[in-house]
Amino acid sequence: MTTVRVLIQSKAGVLDPEGEAVKGGIERLGHEGVERVGVGKVVDIDFETDDTDEIESRVEQICDEFLVNPIIERYSYEILDNQ
């Protein structure tokens, strides 16, 4: 089994109201010196196969066709373990 970790985050310049809300909450807790907060999604996908090439091709298809909105989001991924 192989786990892939996909991170989906707002593109630079795109409004991130959840990040702004978290930043406000942190400041209300009394923490100064926080410049920016960005909130996105982490999606862990467990594949049965251990074929790295196949997994990379599938992850890119899944992100491009379904999981990520390329107008406002960017994604990156890493293969966590291969066992």
Add this chain to the structure above:
Amino acid sequence: MTTVRVLIQSKAGVLDPEGEAVKGGIERLGHEGVERVGVGKVVDIDFETDDTDEIESRVEQICDEFLVNPIIERYSYEILDNQ
């Protein structure tokens, strides 16, 4: 400035309806062999300071007091850059 990346994910055994929904979407795209999908949050926090000890202490406070629900969620974090 130092960026910290916090990952907030469901604890093992806790229902993850968003993960189940993504798994269903992936299967409807025609991808077989996906065993599990887990969806959580990635929160990037930019701190003005570069004092690693101070940052670690603040991140743990922020997560414990506000950002993470310890009944159903777990978190991990890494310091991304220190520049």
